[in-house]
């Protein structure tokens with residue numbers, strides 16, 4: 001569709017790092033060719049004074065931003081906010097994040113899924129109370145309770161024995177470390193599109209290794225995100241670095257799609273990814289360990305076409321709803337009207 005026949009303006013409000021990785025010329029060009037214009041929201045001005053926007057795409061934090069979105073929605077009842085801040089907030093706490101997985105049911109499969117055993121510790125006193133953690137098997141991973149996108153919220157520690165617990169700073173989640181062959185599956189969800197990729201993860205820890213370690217605590221951060229796309233000019237090289245060229249079998253796609261679809265509906269979110277590991281003790285048991293809002297989509301091969309198609313479908317749906325006199329309300333629980341167009345699997 002030509003630019004003069006534009007049918008959607010999407011305002012994006014992203015932190016500079018996210019903007020750099022996501023807003024690429026290739027995405028802008030493809031979106032434009034399909035009638036979608038992507039426009040940066042000026043963070044120095046009130047959102048409600050900007051536009052007109054048919055949709056707001058955002059990943060910003062804080063009460064001020066929430067208020068701005070509310071004001072914008074009041075003034076523009078037909079605009080779509082992707083996604084609702086209340087729905088995103090669930091992912092800012094590593095306990096509420098995974099609660100939704102525990103409540104999810106996927107029937108008739110030989111594979112099973114769940115979350116690793118975990119507890120939350122709010123203060124130092126509880127950390128020294130053995131009753132709090134005695135039901136956990138070491139090693140455990142200590143994760144900051146808050147997952148608010150700060151560098152701090154990604155700082156993890158592999159803890160080999162309870163003696164090291166006093167080195168941790170609550171509030172934290174202590175999650176049992178599960179051996180999974182050093183490979184993690186990242187499942188990217190964009191509305192009904194689901195794409196699963198392999199990444200490097202922490203290596204397995206054997207019983208002997210636990211007994212033999214000289215350090216009882218190992219700190220790390222974002223292991224599966226070590227390569228930075230900005231530093232790699234060649235797309236193919238980048239995918240080679242990030243995606244393992246090994247023989248690890250992928251989880252069955254229909255199973256992953258069922259989980260993705262269930263999560264999307266339960267969380268009412270369109271844009272997220274989740275990390276899955278396969279429990280090395282059983283060939284068919286999968287554990288979900290992390291869910292991220294608006295992840296690094298640019299690391300997903302062909303992200304431009306997936307995102308563009310999603311925007312186009314969204315605009316069609318919005319147009320229909322407005323014609324029918326409904327206030328546009330598009331959340332992850334809705335079915336976006338699409339035709340089967342590429343190799344991506346639809347939920």
Ligand SMILES: Nc1ncnc2c1ncn2[C@@H]1O[C@H](COP(=O)(O)OP(=O)(O)OP(=O)(O)O)[C@@H](O)[C@H]1O
Nearest residue numbers: 116141154175176177178201202222224289290292
């Ligand atoms: N329970 C677990 N058992 C084994 N390995 C784990 C477990 N939890 C996390 N890991 C490993 O630690 C890494 C970081 O954990 P997690 O994904 O929770 O952190 P994060 O900082 O939120 O990650 P992201 O960058 O995806 O947001 C995982 O990618 C995986 O390699």
Ligand SMILES: O=P(O)(O)O[C@H]1[C@H](OP(=O)(O)O)[C@@H](OP(=O)(O)O)[C@@H](O)[C@@H](O)[C@@H]1OP(=O)(O)O
Nearest residue numbers: 017018021148149150225292293294295296297
């Ligand atoms: O850094 P990238 O853009 O690639 O994306 C990462 C994203 O960082 P950004 O939103 O700050 O950019 C992270 O978000 P925060 O938790 O820090 O909010 C988190 O979602 C990671 O899981 C993403 O990596 P992926 O899971 O896709 O490998």
Ligand SMILES: [Mg+2]
Nearest residue numbers: 275289290291
């Ligand atoms: Mg993760």
Ligand SMILES: [Mg+2]
Nearest residue numbers: 147290291292
């Ligand atoms: Mg995360």
